[in-house]
């Protein structure tokens with residue numbers, strides 16, 4: 001993993017081969033490391049070479065913010081319900097937001113360029 005901007009690291013990328021992709025990690029501006037976000041940009045050969053972007057981060061059900069009764073209700077929903085909805089937050093300062101946008105846009109351009117080049121070769 002290589003830090004490329006203040007809050008962004010490149011985990012790896014594959015700009016050649018059948019399935020070009022880029023994988024980044026963005027760090028939240030708060031102190032919680034569990035908010036780190038993983039971002040995958042991929043050209044999907046199985047989906048008409050569409051560019052897809054997927055974002056993952058850990059969603060935490062925090063006992064800190066809920067009272068005991070809410071914790072019981074959440075546990076019951078996990079055990080017997082169909083799903084539990086939760087939300088997380090991801091914070092950037094102004095520079096972090098610009099870095100995020102720039103990183104994704106650069107990767108997007110590079111992957112589209114590769115895809116189009118590959119299509120011309122056909």
Ligand SMILES: [Zn+2]
Nearest residue numbers: 028030032035
């Ligand atoms: Zn955070």
